[in-house]
Amino acid sequence: MMKLMEDEVFRAFSTYAAVVVVKMMLMSPMTAFFRFTRGAFANEEDVARKSPEERKKLLRTDPDVERVRRCHLNDLENIVPFVVLGLLYSLSGPELSSALLHFRLFVGSRIFHTLSYVGSLPQPCRALGFMVGLLTNVSMAYRLLSSVMVL
Amino acid sequence: MMKLMEDEVFRAFSTYAAVVVVKMMLMSPMTAFFRFTRGAFANEEDVARKSPEERKKLLRTDPDVERVRRCHLNDLENIVPFVVLGLLYSLSGPELSSALLHFRLFVGSRIFHTLSYVGSLPQPCRALGFMVGLLTNVSMAYRLLSSVMVL
Amino acid sequence: MMKLMEDEVFRAFSTYAAVVVVKMMLMSPMTAFFRFTRGAFANEEDVARKSPEERKKLLRTDPDVERVRRCHLNDLENIVPFVVLGLLYSLSGPELSSALLHFRLFVGSRIFHTLSYVGSLPQPCRALGFMVGLLTNVSMAYRLLSSVMVL
Numbered sequence: 001m002m003k004l005m006e007d008e009v010f011r012a013f014s015t016y017a018a019v020v021v022v023k024m025m026l027m028s029p030m031t032a033f034f035r036f037t038r039g040a041f042a043n044e045e046d047v048a049r050k051s052p053e054e055r056k057k058l059l060r061t062d063p064d065v066e067r068v069r070r071c072h073l074n075d076l077e078n079i080v081p082f083v084v085l086g087l088l089y090s091l092s093g094p095e096l097s098s099a100l101l102h103f104r105l106f107v108g109s110r111i112f113h114t115l116s117y118v119g120s121l122p123q124p125c126r127a128l129g130f131m132v133g134l135l136t137n138v139s140m141a142y143r144l145l146s147s148v149m150v151l
Numbered sequence: 152m153m154k155l156m157e158d159e160v161f162r163a164f165s166t167y168a169a170v171v172v173v174k175m176m177l178m179s180p181m182t183a184f185f186r187f188t189r190g191a192f193a194n195e196e197d198v199a200r201k202s203p204e205e206r207k208k209l210l211r212t213d214p215d216v217e218r219v220r221r222c223h224l225n226d227l228e229n230i231v232p233f234v235v236l237g238l239l240y241s242l243s244g245p246e247l248s249s250a251l252l253h254f255r256l257f258v259g260s261r262i263f264h265t266l267s268y269v270g271s272l273p274q275p276c277r278a279l280g281f282m283v284g285l286l287t288n289v290s291m292a293y294r295l296l297s298s299v300m301v302l
Numbered sequence: 303m304m305k306l307m308e309d310e311v312f313r314a315f316s317t318y319a320a321v322v323v324v325k326m327m328l329m330s331p332m333t334a335f336f337r338f339t340r341g342a343f344a345n346e347e348d349v350a351r352k353s354p355e356e357r358k359k360l361l362r363t364d365p366d367v368e369r370v371r372r373c374h375l376n377d378l379e380n381i382v383p384f385v386v387l388g389l390l391y392s393l394s395g396p397e398l399s400s401a402l403l404h405f406r407l408f409v410g411s412r413i414f415h416t417l418s419y420v421g422s423l424p425q426p427c428r429a430l431g432f433m434v435g436l437l438t439n440v441s442m443a444y445r446l447l448s449s450v451m452v453l
Contacts, residue, residue: 002309002393007153011452014390018443021383025439028379028432042372045425070193076227076378077179081172083386084234088165091153123196130179137176141169150162158304221344227378228330232323235385239316242304274347281330288327292320301313 009099013090016103017083020110024079027072030118031065038062071117074130075110081137082106089140092147102136109133160250164241167254168234171261175230178223181269182216189213222268225281226261232288233257240291243298253287260284311401315392318405319385322412326381329374332420333367340364373419376432377412383439384408391442394449404438411435 004010034040040062041047047058086106090099113129115121155161185191191213192198198209237257241250264280266272306312336342342364343349349360388408392401415431417423 002306002312002395004153004155004306005393005395005450008452010153011450014394014446015451015453017386018390018446021386022440022443025380025383025436028436043369043419043422043428045422045428048424067194072379073224073375076382077223078176080227080231080234080382081176083382084168084172088169091156092165093153093156120194120196122199126194126196134176134179138173141173144165144169148156148162149166150159151166155304155306161304218345224375228374229327231378231382231385232327235319235323239320242306243316244304244307271345271347273350277345277347285327285330289324292324295316295320299307299313300317301310302317 007090008096009090009094012096012100012103013086016107017086020079020082020107023107023111023114024072024075027068027075027114031068031072034062034065034068038064040065067120068118071114074113074117078130078133078137079110082110082133082140085137085140085144088148089144092144094143102140106133106136109136158241159247160241160245163247163251163254164237167258168237171230171233171258174258174262174265175223175226178219178226178265182219182223185213185216185219189215191216218271219269222265225264225268229281229284229288230261233261233284233291236288236291236295239299240295243295245294253291257284257287260287309392310398311392311396314398314402314405315388318409319388322381322384322409325409325413325416326374326377329370329377329416333370333374336364336367336370340366342367369422370420373416376415376419380432380435380439381412384412384435384442387439387442387446390450391446394446396445404442408435408438411438 005014035042039058040060041058042061044055044059047055050058086103089102094102109129109132113126113133116125116129156165186193190209191211192209193212195206195210198206201209237254240253245253260280260283264277264284267276267280307316337344341360342362343360344363346357346361349357352360388405391404396404411431411434415428415435418427418431
């Protein structure tokens with residue numbers, strides 16, 4: 001194993017980054033699941049075996065499919081910053097307890113965000129999940145920039 | 152702080168990556184701002200407190216909201232490659248001046264791209280911002296591959 | 303060059319990550335190509351020089367453009383996890399042969415996925431390209447978490 005991985009903070013980052021990225025990847029099978037159960041496809045070749053009439057019906061958008069897709073895109077928009085800022089923040093020498101707090105808050109908030117989004121929970125559930133994740137990222141960016149800034 | 156962060160190029164990369172990622176994250180609050188001021192929402196639960204008639208009106212797409220969302224997606228499509236290629240390029244031992252030139256060009260071009268997109272500046276403003284960013288990424292990829300390629 | 307880049311696995315990762323990220327970046331010019339040849343634009347300023355009648359015709363969505371955009375988004379959804387998991391997996395000390403197998407399978411599957419998507423190849427071509435990429439990512443996540451997990 002490489003030197004980097006002997007650092008406790010970096011191992012913690014690796015763990016939480018892997019967990020939240022795997023969570024994000026699961027949105028793809030979930031989209032496929034909703035596409036099949038709701039009968040809503042986006043590509044001609046996905047419905048090629050059906051009769052011409054059925055095809056037209058199946059090439060449509062469905063609110064549940066679109067909901068999962070919006071959730072997936074929101075994941076990308078927030079988990080990419082977490083991974084970038086978290087990696088660099090981990091290398092900037094934070095205390096383990098402080099780093100763990102950031103990582104746990106972020107991953108927890110994104111899991112809560114997904115449950116709120118896909119489950120259509122009443123607001124402000126989804127907004128709260130989103131905000132906690134965003135603020136965690138901002139906090140890591142601030143800590144990182146204040147310790148390593150070179151412009 | 153870890154060894155990696157003692158390297159001047161890596162610190163410069165960390166700084167510019169954090170700046171451009173924070174810029175990208177700001178697109179989310181900007182989308183929310185346009186959703187509220189334009190009255191255009193995507194989810195039932197976001198308008199749950201309104202009367203049934205108002206709800207229908209508010210669940211719509213708005214050109215200004217869609218513009219910010221396209222800008223955000225374009226950011227993702229270009230900043231993700233920058234972060235990946237920039238990180239690996241930084242580790243491949245470039246000269247500091249050359250690395251700084253790449254990072255500054257990229258971050259500057261993306262800020263200009265956002266201003267052009269959200270401000271609907273006449274073309275070729277947005278195209279120029281986009282192209283400079285893309286070419287910077289291609290240049291880093293070329294430099295990286297020519298120094299470390301293992302297939 | 304930095305120490306990290308002396309490691310064979312890390313160099314291999316850098317190479318394959320750069321290749322697949324450059325492939326992803328090429329989707330932007332491809333989208334532009336289809337927008338111009340199909341005459342389908344998304345922004346007022348992109349058609350500002352045309353007559354008012356032509357403008358309305360050109361501000362539309364086109365199935366071929368949307369197809370390339372879906373392919374690009376699917377790339378983002380899968381290549382981001384590959385880059386994150388692949389980077390951390392490379393640092394966790396895998397054997398070179400095993401790492402190369404993962405990287406080659408992933409990059410090959412994504413190139414095949416793009417050809418299947420843009421070329422509208424009959425299913426299960428695209429589904430196969432997608433699945434192989436996803437499973438490669440899951441395998442790297444599993445290997446990573448089983449060797450460095452810190453919760």
